Amino acid sequence: MTTDTPTAEAQIKDTVAQNDVVLFMKGTKEMPQCGFSSRVAGVLNFMGVDFKDVNVLADEGLRQGIKDYSDWPTIPQLYVKGEFVGGCDIITEMTLSGELDDLLDDKKIAFDKAKADQIRQSNA
Ligand SMILES: N[C@@H](CCC(=O)N[C@@H](CS)C(=O)NCC(=O)O)C(=O)O
Numbered sequence: 001m002t003t004d005t006p007t008a009e010a011q012i013k014d015t016v017a018q019n020d021v022v023l024f025m026k027g028t029k030e031m032p033q034c035g036f037s038s039r040v041a042g043v044l045n046f047m048g049v050d051f052k053d054v055n056v057l058a059d060e061g062l063r064q065g066i067k068d069y070s071d072w073p074t075i076p077q078l079y080v081k082g083e084f085v086g087g088c089d090i091i092t093e094m095t096l097s098g099e100l101d102d103l104l105d106d107k108k109i110a111f112d113k114a115k116a117d118q119i120r121q122s123n124a
């Protein structure tokens, strides 16, 4: 059990260092296995954000490791340029408020602003 932790932590550090946007999720972006993960992956896909998906269901060490890494108890978890941003509730709020657009702009991550506006319009 405890021997898994350093490996998972090293793997997480490496993944968030190598990929600008990483979503730790249940399932894959093509086939999410939970509504919360599906929602965040769906928003990112719709906004045209290029992101790496990590399926925590494929690795129990990662499933626990990512919670320890961020000190956040649930999946999904979104990281941008190595920083933890939030889970489903936070990403949903940030999408609707425009904060996610601002964060992606600040971090120089490409996305389709018109699609983000479309999400906001359909939730207005
Ligand atoms: N309110 C959470 C919803 C996510 C959530 O509750 N995830 C649960 C169920 S998928 C979870 O990760 N539980 C711990 C686990 O399954 O390892 C959010 O904003 O992300």
Ligand code: FES
Pocket (backbone or CB within 6 Å): 026, 033, 034, 035, 036
């Ligand atoms: S897997 Fe049941 S709520 Fe996410």
